[in-house]
Amino acid sequence: MTQACVTIQMTPESKPAIPSWMGEAAAFAQVLTHTGILKTIQDQVRFARARFGRYEVIDFVAVLIGYVVSGEPTLLAFYERLAPWAEPFMALFGRNQLPHRSTLSRFLAALDQSTVEALRVLFQKDLLARKPFPSPGGLLDRTGKQWLVIDVDGTRQAARQRALPQTDALPAPHRRFDQVCAPGYQGRKRGEVVRTRTVILQAHTHQLLGTFGGPGNGDYRGDLRRATGVISTYTTQFGLAPISILVRLDGLYGDAAPLLDVLSADLAVIARSRAYHLLDLEIVKPRLVGAPDQLSTHPESGMTRTLYDCPAVPLTPTGPNVRLVVATHSIADSAPTVGIERNGTVYELFVSTLPSPAFTASDVLDLYLHRGSFETVLADEDDEQGSDRWYSHTPCGQEFAQILAQWVWNIRLELGQQLSGAALCATEFAPAREDEPASPVAPGRLDLPAPSSGYGPPQWARPSFTHGFPGSAFTLQPDGTLRCPANHPLYLQEQRPERNGSVRVLYAARIGHCRSCPLRAQCQESSTTIKPRRVSAVL
Secondary structure, three states, X not given: OOOOOOOOOOOOOOOOOOOOOHHHHHHHHHHHHXXXXXXXXXXXXXXXXXXXXXXXXXXXXXXXXXHHHHOOOOHHHHHHHHHHHHHHHHHHOOOOOOXXXXXXXXXXXXXXXXXXXXXXXXXXXXXXXXXXXXXXXXXXXXXXXXXXXXXXXXXXXXXXXXXOOOOOOOOOOOOOOOOOOXXXXXXXXXXXXXXXXXXEEEOOOOOEEEEEEEEOOOOHHXXXXXXXXXXXXXXXXXXXXXXXXXXXXXXXXXXXXXXXXXXXXXXEEEEEEOOHHHHHOOOOHHHHHOOOOEEEEOOOOOOEEEEEEEEEEEOOXXXXXXXXXXXXXXXXXXXXXXXEEEOOEEEEEEEEOOOOOOOOHHHHHHHHHOOHHHHHHHHHHHHHOOOOOOOOOOHHHHHHHHHHHHHHHHHHHHXXXXXXXXXXXXXXXXXXXXXXXXXXXOOOOOOOXXXXXXXXXXXXXXXXXXXXXXXHHOEEXXXXXXXXXXXXXXXXXXXXXXXXXXXXXXXXXXXXXXXXXXXXXXXXXXXXXXXXXXXXXXX
């Protein structure tokens, strides 16, 4: 193979290369100048403070925008790459001198809340004035009605701090993160203190509608109220009915008080609830001992959940009524990280105001679990812009920079849309099923799936070494359940493919039936086990 000729030239003068992100920074500067955003920020976001020399707010805004666009890991790395091109870079924004890095830090540390709110107001106005997409997108339910999904969730950034000696002879330690961070829930992040940032995302266009941050776990209920106001304004601007806006919330907001704040704004909601006392309500307990409404198998994890749909459950003793979907599955080897475990069964609660049959119980679960797409957007934001990194050690400075980061994200989406011009896709569920004639079987029954071509009759599990009842002792019923020798039902729990191409079908009883059963010693290996009897068959 012939090697290509390589010529190396050496010169005593330093000739740094133009940063790869300088072209994108120039495009952003052109857009911001042409649309008048820079001029508006310069006129309406004011902050008077000494020791800034001749610099104005717009100088620091230009530096922060360049820092976000660059994707450099630290402010020091950004200044080192920008230093040879400082004058041309500032000229892109109509300025003539680059503020020093320490001057930028002093500016962010000295910002007050009024300046941050002035920038936030301009961000919201620009978001509503610009319509980069032909339509805001949407979700079509089984009746053809369109919904707009908006995610509200918190993202956390943890800070690691060096351990310091604390004795009576030493003064109290002073930490740089004392103002911007506090102890709180860290999730998978490593550190001693944390800051929570509530983010609002339009799920169809991936536009960021707002950010509200706070030390520690933040004021999640206060941030949710502010987010509700932003969503209502966005809804009014696009001429949409508030009831057609579906707000998707994390379990952090799964108590009654935050949900009431959203419902008071006439917005639809879907959330994971942590109000497990709802399981003890008289309107819910009969549903849990009856036949389930549906089965749902997650396409990636393979977890199968049994779903019970309760259409009208009081959220508080005085109302309002909401729809409660209870998802159950057998307990694994370890304690569940989500849900509550009772008698060997894990219960997960999902609260919504979505109507039926427009959304089945399985639709409600799938729609909530689709929140995973929100995590990918936040991950993309971190990879491209690092919005959760530390810009300042003061709350106002950190919030100011993160608002600008969201502004850059939305403009990037707009520029990409103008280049590609792809239309938004609408998610459409299958049409609602027509009402079938009443039958003597319970309406929520589960049918055993008919074996596909090539499968023989079911092969039931043989007796175990304890000589318990074999699988053939459990008779198949017309409603798709099994009936044990003690005349208790076993419900379909899981269907999984085997290596030889067959399908294993797993049934399970209720632990409440097994615990008091007089035949338990003949049926289960141990009378003290917390797990119900299971039976499997191979198709």
